[in-house]
Amino acid sequence: MLQLRRSTSCWYCSAGSLQLFCSVLALLEASIISDDDSLSPEVVTVRGWSAADNGTALDRCKGVIVKGPGRCQCTPLEEIHCHDLTVIPEFRHESAVYKAAYLDKQDISSVPAAAFRHLRLSRIVLNFNPIGAGLSEDALRGLETSVSELELGACQLTELRETFLNGMSRLRRLHLWANRIRRIPGGFFGGADELRELLLWGNELEELDALSLGGLWNLRRLDLDRCRLTAVSKDAFRHLLELHSLRLNHNLVEALYAETFYYMQSW
Numbered sequence: 001m002l003q004l005r006r007s008t009s010c011w012y013c014s015a016g017s018l019q020l021f022c023s024v025l026a027l028l029e030a031s032i033i034s035d036d037d038s039l040s041p042e043v044v045t046v047r048g049w050s051a052a053d054n055g056t057a058l059d060r061c062k063g064v065i066v067k068g069p070g071r072c073q074c075t076p077l078e079e080i081h082c083h084d085l086t087v088i089p090e091f092r093h094e095s096a097v098y099k100a101a102y103l104d105k106q107d108i109s110s111v112p113a114a115a116f117r118h119l120r121l122s123r124i125v126l127n128f129n130p131i132g133a134g135l136s137e138d139a140l141r142g143l144e145t146s147v148s149e150l151e152l153g154a155c156q157l158t159e160l161r162e163t164f165l166n167g168m169s170r171l172r173r174l175h176l177w178a179n180r181i182r183r184i185p186g187g188f189f190g191g192a193d194e195l196r197e198l199l200l201w202g203n204e205l206e207e208l209d210a211l212s213l214g215g216l217w218n219l220r221r222l223d224l225d226r227c228r229l230t231a232v233s234k235d236a237f238r239h240l241l242e243l244h245s246l247r248l249n250h251n252l253v254e255a256l257y258a259e260t261f262y263y264m265q266s267w
Contacts, residue, residue: 063093063118070106074098080121082106091118099123104151110134117142123149127175130156137161144168151175153199160184166191177223178202186211194218201225201247210235221245229253238263 061074070085078099082089085106100123101116108129113136116124124147135157140147144167157179165171171192181203189195193215205227213219216239225247234257237243243264 063091063096065090065092088112088115091116093118096120100125100149104128110136111139112136113138114141115139119143120146122147122170123151125151126155127151127153128155132156132158135161135164137164140164140168145170147171149173152179154178157181160188162186162188163191165189168192169194171195173197175199176203180204182206184208184212187214189213190215197221199223200227203227205229207231207233208236209233210238212236214239216240218242223247224251226250232256232260234259237261240264 061072061080064072064074064080066072066082066085066089068086070083072080072082072085072089074080078097080098080101080103082101082103083106085103085108088103088108088111096119098119098121101119101121102125104125104127106129108126109131111126111131111134115136116139119142121143124143131152132155135152135155140150147168148170150171150173153175154177157176158181160176160181160183162185165174165188168191172194174192174195174197177199178201181200182205184205186209189198195216196218198216198219198221201223202225205224206229208224208229208231210233212233213222213236216222219240220242222240222243222245226249229248229251230253232248232253237246237260240246241263246264
């Protein structure tokens with residue numbers, strides 16, 4: 001708490017000036033005490049910063065509502081860092097702009113529709129959460145023109161909803177590694193045709209057909225290591241005209257067609 005000390009060395013002031021100075025000082029102290037009392041535990045939790053931190057950092061997290069256990073802190077770097085959560089926080093501050101939201105290594109089991117609709121941020125990290133079937137196909141609604149990086153690694157995902165990436169025109173990096181995804185529905189990447197990096201290693205895909213990677217015209221890096229692939233269609237990579245890096249290590253593919261890599265003009 002800010003402390004103001006009254007000077008006992010006011011011999012140089014006139015009696016009137018001293019009285020005026022002490023009156024102003026008393027008003028300042030009363031105002032500071034009043035402001036401190038207004039910082040109830042509920043407000044501090046909502047803003048995600050401790051009362052010991054400065055006012056500038058405190059305001060950066062305005063409108064982040066944590067329901068249940070856990071807390072969120074908003075740093076001067078315009079990043080949201082959360083700890084010990086069981087649900088996605090509620091974001092009530094209209095058009096709040098952040099660089100990233102780090103919600104990884106929590107106990108979050110669902111991401112509901114439009115969970116981040118009031119935020120404008122470029123990166124969302126949700127790795128290592130037990131989300132499973134709790135990922136809504138409309139979870140990214142409202143972020144179509146802002147998010148460029150999305151990480152959902154090791155989230156126990158078993159399937160991908162066909163419309164999940166619809167309209168994600170700014171998305172450049174998508175991490176879906178170490179899940180249990182068995183199939184990529186045709187057209188899944190059609191709404192994210194600006195994607196540059198796709199990490200799918202450690203899934204259970206088994207097969208890539210001609211539509212699995214459709215729409216990835218601008219993809220440059222694709223990692224399919226350890227996906228249990230047994231078959232790769234001769235047209236599986238025909239959309240990947242800009243691909244520079246492809247990893248297929250530790251799969252079960254025994255043969256590839258001669259035409260499989262024909263369309264990769266950037267190699």
